[in-house]
Amino acid sequence: MTRPGGTWQNWGRTAQVRPVRVERPRSPEGVQRSVVAAASQGLTVKAVGAGHSFTGIAAAPGVLLELDDLQGLVSADPQTGRVSLLAGTRLHRIPALLKPHGLAMQNLGDIDRQSISGAISTGTHGTGARFGGIGTQVRGLTLVTAAGEFLRIDEEHNSDLLEGAVVGLGALGIVVEVTLQCVPAFVMHAQDAPLPLDETLASLGERVADADHFEFYWHPHTDVALTKTQTRLPESAPRRPLPPVQRWLDERVLANGVFGAFCAVSRVVPAVIPPFNRLAAKVTGDADYADRSHRVFVHHRGVRFREMEYALPAENVGSAFDELRRLITARGWRIEFPVEVRFAAADDLWLSTASGRDSAYIAVHRYWRVDPREYFDAVEQIMLDHGGRPHWGKLHSLSAAQLRERYPRFDDFVALRDRLDPDRLFGNRHLERILGA
Numbered sequence: 001m002t003r004p005g006g007t008w009q010n011w012g013r014t015a016q017v018r019p020v021r022v023e024r025p026r027s028p029e030g031v032q033r034s035v036v037a038a039a040s041q042g043l044t045v046k047a048v049g050a051g052h053s054f055t056g057i058a059a060a061p062g063v064l065l066e067l068d069d070l071q072g073l074v075s076a077d078p079q080t081g082r083v084s085l086l087a088g089t090r091l092h093r094i095p096a097l098l099k100p101h102g103l104a105m106q107n108l109g110d111i112d113r114q115s116i117s118g119a120i121s122t123g124t125h126g127t128g129a130r131f132g133g134i135g136t137q138v139r140g141l142t143l144v145t146a147a148g149e150f151l152r153i154d155e156e157h158n159s160d161l162l163e164g165a166v167v168g169l170g171a172l173g174i175v176v177e178v179t180l181q182c183v184p185a186f187v188m189h190a191q192d193a194p195l196p197l198d199e200t201l202a203s204l205g206e207r208v209a210d211a212d213h214f215e216f217y218w219h220p221h222t223d224v225a226l227t228k229t230q231t232r233l234p235e236s237a238p239r240r241p242l243p244p245v246q247r248w249l250d251e252r253v254l255a256n257g258v259f260g261a262f263c264a265v266s267r268v269v270p271a272v273i274p275p276f277n278r279l280a281a282k283v284t285g286d287a288d289y290a291d292r293s294h295r296v297f298v299h300h301r302g303v304r305f306r307e308m309e310y311a312l313p314a315e316n317v318g319s320a321f322d323e324l325r326r327l328i329t330a331r332g333w334r335i336e337f338p339v340e341v342r343f344a345a346a347d348d349l350w351l352s353t354a355s356g357r358d359s360a361y362i363a364v365h366r367y368w369r370v371d372p373r374e375y376f377d378a379v380e381q382i383m384l385d386h387g388g389r390p391h392w393g394k395l396h397s398l399s400a401a402q403l404r405e406r407y408p409r410f411d412d413f414v415a416l417r418d419r420l421d422p423d424r425l426f427g428n429r430h431l432e433r434i435l436g437a
Contacts, residue, residue, distance in 0.1 A: 008064055010051040011113075012306050013368055014395065015430075017056075019064035026069040028086075028142065028150070028176035035174060036148040038063040039425055046426055047174045049088060049115030053122055053393035054307055056430035057170060065174065067115060073097045074177060081182045082139060087117035087175045095294040102235070103182040107131040107213075108297040117141075117175040122393035123167045123353050125361070126297060127342035128213040128230075129314070132354060135166040136347045137180045143173035146425040154179060164409070164416045167351040169392055171431050172420045187233040188213075188296035192226070192287040200225035201318055208314075208343050213297075215342040219281050220328050220335040221274035226285030230296055241291040250284070256302035263303060263336055263367040270334035277336075305337060308376045309363035309391040310383035311353035314343065317360035320386040324362065327378055335375065337365035350409035353389045363394070392434075400436040 009016035020043055025031045031047070038045035043062035051058065067088030074084035078101045085094065091112035098104055107126045114124060116134075120141075125133030140154030143165070151173065153161045165172055200207070200216060208214050213230035242250070259280075266273045289296075312320055321341065328335055340363040344354045353359060364379050366372035376395060383390075389406050390396035404410045414435060421427070424437075 008048065008051075008060070010053060010058070012052075012054045012304065014054050014306055015056040015059050017059040017061050017064075019060050020062050022064045022066060024066045024069055028070075028144070031065060031067075031070070031174050031176050032144050032148060032150065034063060034065055035144050035146070035425070039146065039148065044425060044427055045174070046170055046428060047087070047117070049118030050090060050113045052111065052114045052118065054395045055393060056428065057122065057393060058118070059428050059430060061428060067117070070176065076101045076103065078102055081184070082179060083182050084140075084177055084179045085116050087115065087178055089116050090114070091116060091119060092298070095292070098182060099185070102185050104185045104293050105134075105180065106137055106183045107134070108294060109134070110297065110299050111301055112294070112298045116178050116180075118393075120166055120178065121168050121170055121175065123349075123351065123391060124393065125342070125344050125354070126213070127215040127344065127361075128211075129208045129343045129358065130212070130345055132345050132347040133349075133352060135349050135352055136345075137182070138162075138166045138178060139181045140179035141165060141175055142177040143168075143175055143420075145173045146421040146423065150176075151420075161416065163348050164350045164413055166349050167392065169351065169431065169435070171417050171426055171435060173426060185235045186293050187235060187237040187239055187290055188293045189231040189233055189237075189290040190287065190296045191229045191231075192285050193229070194224050194281060194285045195227050197223050197225045200227060201321065204318060215340065217285070217338040217340050219277035219338045220325075220333075221277045222281040224281040226281065226338070228285075232293075233290065237290065239291050240289050241295065242287065242289045246287075250287075251300045256300065260303040264369075266334070266336045267367060267369055273334040273336050304368040305365045306368055306372050306395060307363055307365045308372070308380065308395045309340075309361055310380070310388035310396075311344075311359045311361050311391065312383065312386050312388050314358040314360045316386040317341065317362065320362060320382055320388075323382045323386075324364075324379060327382065331378070333375060335364075336367055336370075339364055350413050351392070351407060353391060356408065361391075363391075399433055403434060 045063040046060035047065040048058045070088035076083045109126045120135045143151045211229045212232045217226040342361045
């Protein structure tokens, strides 16, 4: 992600920075040396993972640490399910690391390009009303602090900091190791079905409660919900994976090749968007299969986009979604990307978007070459009116003063930041905006 000439940019091409220097530590001790050196030279220092945050949360104007070489399994205990990973380990590598131990991650999002430290630090989540975000699987982590020291945080060491440090926004230190509570490997039965949108919304509470994992996509300008219902089964359950040709057609040809070409054309000729969306709602989203959990959770996303996502109190999702539908119609917009609706259980993490409340998520997207601001700004106001909290890794306009009103433990987190990084060694402009100077 660091281009020739020294400019770093994120995947969504919404943030870029030219750091003073780039370093690629290969061990936690290498990270420690980089932090100590940066501090002695008066430079800020930040780590980047895969660059899948759409905000400038990882932008490093001083020393940029690329953690591509800090990957792998540190330890695994099949009896307890506890697994420790180096912080730069990509989510898509973890299933292969866990397989020899008969383990799996309890829940995942639908994209697995992120690093484990980046995923937990920004509150990445999947769906499932009885399951929390990836951060709820964390049982410990190790930071390199601004003092250049290793700080272990788990049930036995500094346990009072764990709920504050998991969704740490990169503001507390450089995470070098993460300990997860995994579960025995399992199979997932997936049923993807296009259903009438109004029927889906009317029965949404029951669908969410009855399924282990439920979500739906809606292509604007259609009356169809593309629903995904997933049921957890023992590892011994028969697997019926999608045939390779069908998976290739669905993910590579339709969802990426054809859709990518459509997005490029629709930028020039917006009139093609409604008929294409209606066609997409008819020919996609219908499948019944069972496979290893990660192969059901995750889908390949090759078309570059920009995204905003808000977490709402679960009971507010229907009214917020209805307002979003009316907004698109009233403004006469042509929206090429689907809207995604997911769910998560309440948790106790200070800056988790689901902190203290069962949550529903509404995510909106635009093709990366389209200016999303008018659409995102209007949708954001709807989400705020319904008690929304923005995803930390996705686009939003909120400041520290606004976020403080939405997180009961916000000031506790700021106090923890003041304690661990009083001189803002790990700061940048984005963190100044969302946490204060």
